Amino acid sequence: MAFKKIVVGYDGSEYSKNALKKAIELAKCTEGEIHIVGVIKPIEFGVIDYITPEEIEEYEKEEETKEEKFLKEAMNIVNESGLQASYKILEGDPSEQIMTYADEVKADLIVVGHRGLGGFKRLLLGSTSSEVVKYSNQSVLVIK
Ligand SMILES: Nc1ncnc2c1ncn2[C@@H]1O[C@H](COP(=O)(O)OP(=O)(O)OP(=O)(O)O)[C@@H](O)[C@H]1O
Numbered sequence: 001m002a003f004k005k006i007v008v009g010y011d012g013s014e015y016s017k018n019a020l021k022k023a024i025e026l027a028k029c030t031e032g033e034i035h036i037v038g039v040i041k042p043i044e045f046g047v048i049d050y051i052t053p054e055e056i057e058e059y060e061k062e063e064e065t066k067e068e069k070f071l072k073e074a075m076n077i078v079n080e081s082g083l084q085a086s087y088k089i090l091e092g093d094p095s096e097q098i099m100t101y102a103d104e105v106k107a108d109l110i111v112v113g114h115r116g117l118g119g120f121k122r123l124l125l126g127s128t129s130s131e132v133v134k135y136s137n138q139s140v141l142v143i144k
């Protein structure tokens, strides 16, 4: 089966940039469409007790600004390739949001990098990509 609807998880890391580029190459071969997803993580509950509402608001604003910057970067990469793509910013747990979105748009492939912005250097597979590989309904391509 050709991969026609490709969801790409984009967190702004070099790894996710690579993943996006590979997804573009693939979409060109399959005449597929690219759906980029960027997920903003809410502040963890353990932390919320110790910070003010103003600080939470500031954090959320910062995260949104970051996502908008990522969006521009991602769109530049896509535009350079001559393809078109949609971009969606979601809030919540990255792997869950990526998978829910992939179900919603009836994707047939999810592409992610093997690592992202966080994590340890020695880690071969980050938690987001590992969860997606384990639990998604779609085929997954992990770019190394
Ligand atoms: N917030 C996010 N929004 C969209 N895609 C994401 C997000 N976080 C990760 N991804 C996707 O998952 C890939 C792997 O990132 P992952 O989060 O698993 O690794 P990590 O950040 O190095 O480790 P960890 O998050 O477990 O500390 C990224 O290259 C990207 O494709």
Ligand SMILES: [Mg+2]
Pocket: 116, 117, 118, 119, 126, 127, 128
């Ligand atoms: Mg991560």
